[in-house]
Amino acid sequence: MADSPVTEASPPGLPWYVAGSQLLGLACVVITGVWMGHYRGGYAWDGTTHEFNVHPLCMVLGLVFLYGDAIMVYRVFRNEAKRSVKVLHAALHLIALVISIVGFVAVFDFHRSAKIPSMYSLHSWCGMLTFVLFCLQWLLGLSFFLFGGVSERLRHCYLSLHVFFGLALLALAVATCLLGITEKLLFTITPTYSEFTPEGVLANTLGLLLVGFGVVVAYIVTKEDFRRPLHPEEEALSMHFKTLTEGESPNSP
Amino acid sequence: MADSPVTEASPPGLPWYVAGSQLLGLACVVITGVWMGHYRGGYAWDGTTHEFNVHPLCMVLGLVFLYGDAIMVYRVFRNEAKRSVKVLHAALHLIALVISIVGFVAVFDFHRSAKIPSMYSLHSWCGMLTFVLFCLQWLLGLSFFLFGGVSERLRHCYLSLHVFFGLALLALAVATCLLGITEKLLFTITPTYSEFTPEGVLANTLGLLLVGFGVVVAYIVTKEDFRRPLHPEEEALSMHFKTLTEGESPNSP
Numbered sequence: 288m289a290d291s292p293v294t295e296a297s298p299p300g301l302p303w304y305v306a307g308s309q310l311l312g313l314a315c316v317v318i319t320g321v322w323m324g325h326y327r328g329g330y331a332w333d334g335t336t337h338e339f340n341v342h343p344l345c346m347v348l349g350l351v352f353l354y355g356d357a358i359m360v361y362r363v364f365r366n367e368a369k370r371s372v373k374v375l376h377a378a379l380h381l382i383a384l385v386i387s388i389v390g391f392v393a394v395f396d397f398h399r400s401a402k403i404p405s406m407y408s409l410h411s412w413c414g415m416l417t418f419v420l421f422c423l424q425w426l427l428g429l430s431f432f433l434f435g436g437v438s439e440r441l442r443h444c445y446l447s448l449h450v451f452f453g454l455a456l457l458a459l460a461v462a463t464c465l466l467g468i469t470e471k472l473l474f475t476i477t478p479t480y481s482e483f484t485p486e487g488v489l490a491n492t493l494g495l496l497l498v499g500f501g502v503v504v505a506y507i508v509t510k511e512d513f514r515r516p517l518h519p520e521e522e523a524l525s526m527h528f529k530t531l532t533e534g535e536s537p538n539s540p
Numbered sequence: 541m542a543d544s545p546v547t548e549a550s551p552p553g554l555p556w557y558v559a560g561s562q563l564l565g566l567a568c569v570v571i572t573g574v575w576m577g578h579y580r581g582g583y584a585w586d587g588t589t590h591e592f593n594v595h596p597l598c599m600v601l602g603l604v605f606l607y608g609d610a611i612m613v614y615r616v617f618r619n620e621a622k623r624s625v626k627v628l629h630a631a632l633h634l635i636a637l638v639i640s641i642v643g644f645v646a647v648f649d650f651h652r653s654a655k656i657p658s659m660y661s662l663h664s665w666c667g668m669l670t671f672v673l674f675c676l677q678w679l680l681g682l683s684f685f686l687f688g689g690v691s692e693r694l695r696h697c698y699l700s701l702h703v704f705f706g707l708a709l710l711a712l713a714v715a716t717c718l719l720g721i722t723e724k725l726l727f728t729i730t731p732t733y734s735e736f737t738p739e740g741v742l743a744n745t746l747g748l749l750l751v752g753f754g755v756v757v758a759y760i761v762t763k764e765d766f767r768r769p770l771h772p773e774e775e776a777l778s779m780h781f782k783t784l785t786e787g788e789s790p791n792s793p
Contacts, residue, residue: 404734409747462715469662469719473726481657494662
């Protein structure tokens with residue numbers, strides 16, 4: 288059992304769950320692309336609804352698929368150095384952030400051109416909340432875990448919050464997408480939506496697949512058996528921290 | 541430290557988080573009541589929109605507020621016997637289930653009277669999925685944890701799934717409510733929604749409060765420090781189980 292502590296094999300089942308998450312995530316991106324490309328007239332950057340169409344694709348690709356993949360890197364890359372995985376985690380989140388900014392610009396630009404008010408709907412409120420908290424979470428993660436200067440104790444305290452809010456934000460991002468799907472369908476196909484028109488069924492299916500992606504990612508990152516094993520150098524650090532906090536425990540709250 | 545193992549005090553912060561969750565949950569129920577009662581014409585059981593108005597109130601009260609409270613009982617009732625808390629958990633979920641059935645009947649009955657098709661929208665798909673999985677989860681919970689006949693090993697295996705899907709279903713229930721809010725607003729106040737009409741702002745605020753309730757409940761039930769302490773008789777059982785599983789481990793997957 289303790290023959291190969293550094294290059295430990297994946298726990299049983301994990302590769303299948305990861306593969307499932309990727310299939311669901313890619314299906315979401317492709318279906319959003321097809322919905323906007325085929326049913327809603329395609330993409331352009333011209334202030335029309337074709338510019339709007341960039342918005343859903345960017346949000347699903349950035350704030351759901353890449354965001355979910357960024358969360359899973361610690362489970363997938365189990366044997367690489369912790370620091371490399373941290374850099375990958377931050378980099379994937381940065382790409383997700385940039386793509387979602389493009390998505391935000393697309394919808395605000397379209398609203399300005401078409402003289403449609405912004406930020407009045409529940410979808411926009413949830414989306415803005417997700418985006419602002421995501422930026423904050425990324426900056427805090429960078430300061431606490433990638434740049435030096437923060438004590439091990441403070442890092443440890445923030446880690447559980449970072450993990451909790453990371454998952455909560457994924458859930459909020461998925462919920463915001465569902466709201467966006469509902470808004471778009473009611474704005475565009477209200478007369479035929481209730482007749483189970485293919486576009487409506489496709490968009491509803493996209494909604495369920497988004498929920499499925501979120502659930503599988505959440506399952507992978509919360510399942511105790513799938514946790515990344517501590518590498519020797521991390522184990523030494525963890526023991527050091529334990530000694531430190533146990534020494535402090537009589538004064539701690 | 542080990543003076544009072546049975547009547548252990550609540551961990552610091554827990555009562556405040558629980559109080560916060562109750563304030564948020566009650567605010568959601570009251571705002572839904574005011575929205576439907578004041579802005580949407582009140583309640584009746586007559587096949588009109590007044591019957592529909594029963595639906596949001598029942599879903600927020602049953603599938604969000606009571607469901608969330610049922611999840612938290614193990615954190616709140618820390619010193620009561622485990623079996624009593626289990627019975628309370630199942631009973632609260634049963635009340636939530638009955639109230640949500642009334643909510644379902646209200647909307648289907650209204651649709652039938654008003655000749656509006658059912659089950660075509662993403663809101664209805666997510667709602668039905670939540671409801672079916674909730675029933676399944678309740679029945680499985682009852683069979684595994686309240687009725688006898690299931691081995692300790694099987695209970696232990698199912699427990700983590702029960703907890704994970706319990707939280708996932710709360711998230712899905714909240715997301716379904718957000719979809720319902722968006723649908724209702726777009727069906728009824730589309731011309732004034734974008735002008736920040738009070739009804740729209742109230743309903744959007746309800747959406748954010750529902751998200752807040754879900755986040756606080758999820759935080760309370762996932763925070764390690766808030767876990768219910770093992771009581772002496774449970775500790776004995778847990779040791780017994782550990783011996784059993786460790787004895788079995790060479791054959792387990």
